[in-house]
Amino acid sequence: MASLSSFFVLSPRGDTIIKKEYRFSLGQSGAEKDLKSSVEMFFRKVKFWDTSKDGGWDGPDEARAEADESENFDMPKVDAPPVFLLDGESFLHIKRSGLIFGCATRYNVSPSQTLELLAKIAKIFKDYCGTLSEEAIRKNFILLYELLDEMLDYGYPQVTSTEQLKMFVYNEPIVTTPIVTEKTKGSNGKTASAASVHKPVSVGGVSSGKSGKNEIFVDILERLNVLFSANGYVLNSSIDGCIQMKSYLSGNPELRLALNEDLVVGKGNGQSYGAVVLDDLNFHDCVNLSEFDGSRTLSFYAPDGEFVLLNYRIASEFRVPFKIMPAIEMVTPTKLEIMLTVRNEIPAENYGANVVCRIPLPRATATVFCEMLGAAAGVEQTAEHLASERVVEWKVKKFSGASELSMKIKLSLDSPSTLQTRKEIGPISLGFEIPMFNVSNLQVRYLRIAETSPSPFRWVRYVTQSSSYVCRL
Numbered sequence: 332m333a334s335l336s337s338f339f340v341l342s343p344r345g346d347t348i349i350k351k352e353y354r355f356s357l358g359q360s361g362a363e364k365d366l367k368s369s370v371e372m373f374f375r376k377v378k379f380w381d382t383s384k385d386g387g388w389d390g391p392d393e394a395r396a397e398a399d400e401s402e403n404f405d406m407p408k409v410d411a412p413p414v415f416l417l418d419g420e421s422f423l424h425i426k427r428s429g430l431i432f433g434c435a436t437r438y439n440v441s442p443s444q445t446l447e448l449l450a451k452i453a454k455i456f457k458d459y460c461g462t463l464s465e466e467a468i469r470k471n472f473i474l475l476y477e478l479l480d481e482m483l484d485y486g487y488p489q490v491t492s493t494e495q496l497k498m499f500v501y502n503e504p505i506v507t508t509p510i511v512t513e514k515t516k517g518s519n520g521k522t523a524s525a526a527s528v529h530k531p532v533s534v535g536g537v538s539s540g541k542s543g544k545n546e547i548f549v550d551i552l553e554r555l556n557v558l559f560s561a562n563g564y565v566l567n568s569s570i571d572g573c574i575q576m577k578s579y580l581s582g583n584p585e586l587r588l589a590l591n592e593d594l595v596v597g598k599g600n601g602q603s604y605g606a607v608v609l610d611d612l613n614f615h616d617c618v619n620l621s622e623f624d625g626s627r628t629l630s631f632y633a634p635d636g637e638f639v640l641l642n643y644r645i646a647s648e649f650r651v652p653f654k655i656m657p658a659i660e661m662v663t664p665t666k667l668e669i670m671l672t673v674r675n676e677i678p679a680e681n682y683g684a685n686v687v688c689r690i691p692l693p694r695a696t697a698t699v700f701c702e703m704l705g706a707a708a709g710v711e712q713t714a715e716h717l718a719s720e721r722v723v724e725w726k727v728k729k730f731s732g733a734s735e736l737s738m739k740i741k742l743s744l745d746s747p748s749t750l751q752t753r754k755e756i757g758p759i760s761l762g763f764e765i766p767m768f769n770v771s772n773l774q775v776r777y778l779r780i781a782e783t784s785p786s787p788f789r790w791v792r793y794v795t796q797s798s799s800y801v802c803r804l
Contacts (some may be wrong), residue, residue, distance in 0.1 A: 333438035334486035335445075336368055338452075338479065338589060342465050345374040348430070349468060354437070363754045372432035373422050377431070382410035384635065397540040411769055412711030414442045427453040436486075452482060452490040457637030461531035467507045474502040493532060493636035495600055504531040517730040530579060532635045544786035547586075547633070549778060550575040553769050554798035555651070561804050563656040570771055571798065578633035584781040588640070590627045591774050598647070607772050613646040622708040629671075650769050652677045652795065653686075655802040657761055667755065671725075674735040677768060685728035687762040690723045693755035695744045699723060704737040714738060730763070757804030765795040 366735065384712040414423050423435035423445050431448045453463065454492045457477060460467040468475060481490055490496055509527075553572040560566050575590075593606040614620065615631070615638060622628040629640070651653045658670040661664050669690065676681060692699065700721060701714035711728040723740055744752065 332596060333436065333440045335434045335440075335483065336436050336486065337369070338483065339370050339432045340468060341370070341374055341433065343429045343431075343733040345371070345378070348465060349472065349475060351483070353483070369418075369420070370388050370415060370433075373424075373433060373435070374431075376412040376415070376422075377424065378503065379592055380409060384726055401730050412472075413446055425449045425451065425453065426673070427457075430463065430465065430468070434756075448488055448491070452479075454637065455493055455496065455531075456490065459496075459500070460534050461504065461506055462508075462529040464507065470500075470505040470507055473694070474500065474504055477502055480489050483670060492634075497532070497635065506531065506671045509617060523738075544579065544581050545581050545785050547778070547780070548577045548579075548789065549775060549789070549791045550587075551769055551773060551775065551791070551793045553795045555650050555770065555795065557797075557801070558606070558799075559655050559802035561657065561801075561802070563654055565648075565651060566803075567795045568646075568649060568651065570649065571641045572645070572769075572773065574640040574775075575637065576633060576640050577637045578635075579786075580633065580654060580780065580787055583632050586633055586781075587777075588628070588629045588631075589778075591626055591772070594773070595626050604670070608645070608647055609773075610646045612641060613643075615639060643771075643773070645771055650676060650733045652765060652768075652770060653683065653761060653763065653800070655688075655761060657757070657759060657802060657804055659753065659756065659804065661748055665744045666740040667744065667752075667756075669740040669742070670737065671759070672735055672737045672762070673730075673738070673792075675730050675732050677732040677765060678712040679733040680730065681732045681768045682731075683763045683765050685764055686727040686730045688725040688727075689760045689762075690725070690740065691755070691757055691759075692723065692742065693752045694721065695746050695748075695752055696721065696742055697745045698743040700741040701725075702739045702741070704739060710736065712736065724755060751803075757802070759802040759804065761798070761802075762802040764797075767793050769793045769795050 335352060336354040337350065338354045339351070340346055340348055345372055347367070350366060350370065359520070360616045369786055382637060397757055410435075411424075413425060414421065415466055416422075420435045421441075422433060424431050425446060426432075427450075430453075432453050434445065434449065436445075455470065455478060457463040459474060459478060464749065467712050477500055478496060481658050484491065484790075490499075538621070548626065551572070551574055553570050556567075556569045556571070557565060558567040591607050595606050596612050598608065614629070615634075617631045617638075619630045622630065631640070633686070652675065652678060654674045656672040660668045662668055671688070671690065673686075673688060701712060701716065701718040703712060710731075712726060713723045714723060716723050724737055727736060737767065775791055778791070780787050
């Protein structure tokens with residue numbers, strides 16, 4: 332892998348929290364560039380990315396603000412790509428917990444390998460800080476610079492294993508409590524986990540967490556990709572799932588985790604009715620599969636930090652948790668009505684959290700009126716027209732199972748409706764999270780731990796999230 336010129340971590344505001352320069356950067360003119368100016372240019376590019384050019388917004392921020400307010404400026408705002416060229420350098424970045432992990436290089440590096448390296452660095456920062464936040468990084472910057480010195484040598488990757496880095500690290504982490512507000516919880520759509528799961532890994536054999544509990548956390552996460560037709564029928568669907576673990580067990584005992592007895596890997600393997608069928612399955616290197624074929628049991632020694640025990644994928648049909656049923660009616664040539672019904676198909680004892688439905692509107696939209704119909708008592712929901720993005724955003728904080736909600740959107744247009752106007756409506760996207768529920772029915776039968784003292788706590792959680800949940804119009 333070629334060398335990186337620099338590495339940096341930026342806050343959502345663009346403040347530089349961590350930066351490390353490995354090579355002098357040269358601009359297109361051949362003159363040496365300051366790292367600070369390069370990072371500022373990078374953030375401006377990411378913040379004001381412009382799809383009308385080959386790159387982002389190159390003008391002053393004030394000019395972009397004036398263009399946004401102009402009636403003639405009608406360019407949709409999109410996220411910057413993870414890799415782009417700027418002033419003779421390649422910039423690569425990922426986003427984690429609102430922070431930007433980025434790097435620059437003058438060499439022809441492998442983009443996928445470099446993005447994987449950035450993801451590894453973000454994971455190691457989280458393992459050693461306990462939580463990934465601006466406050467945690469600022470309080471532990473000495474520890475993180477020490478880690479960077481071991482992970483990258485003159486810009487070349489060296490060690491990216493949490494367990495191997497422990498023998499080179501001598502600074503103790505400063506534990507910070509993650510702050511979860513309604514705003515941040517709603518923006519990333521994630522259910523808050525237990526506070527003890529945010530403890531950093533032990534350094535030098537001594538636990539750095541506030542709690543000395545002997546415990547292990549297991550998350551069964553599933554991300555759904557579903558495409559609906561305009562009639563509400565499922566055209567394509569798949570599940571990307573994983574079992575993610577984080578261990579705070581004293582010593583390093585052997586763990587035995589058992590899955591469904593009727594688990595079938597691959598289609599056409601003589602599966603019975605009701606069996607859990609996984610199309611693809613891959614395991615972490617630490618897993619011993621000697622008993623998997625017979626009893627669907629995995630035995631392993633958990634590595635330090637957070638790790639993914641196994642990944643799986645399901646491409647066969649399954650019962651979708653939410654059904655989207657839209658209808659468009661033209662009242663007059665300049666007035667349209669969009670009727671949208673979302674039905675929750677999960678059991679009544681479960682619920683969808685932080686449900687967000689986005690409906691794109693045509694460019695000719697003049698006024699928008701949203702009316703929520705048949706709302707059940709106690710359902711907290713809002714609908715807002717975001718004129719700058721030309722979408723209606725419908726939010727439901729807690730969507731109970733075995734129920735449905737409807738909304739009517741009345742549009743007034745500047746000009747008579749045409750076929751092009753109808754094409755500009757949609758597609759409708761739905762974002763949600765369902766705690767303690769999974770669509771695939773993959774279950775952890777038991778988690779056994781070799782003799783440890785004191786008796787360990789086992790925390791198992793099921794979470795289903797939307798990845799790409801879209802309905803065509």
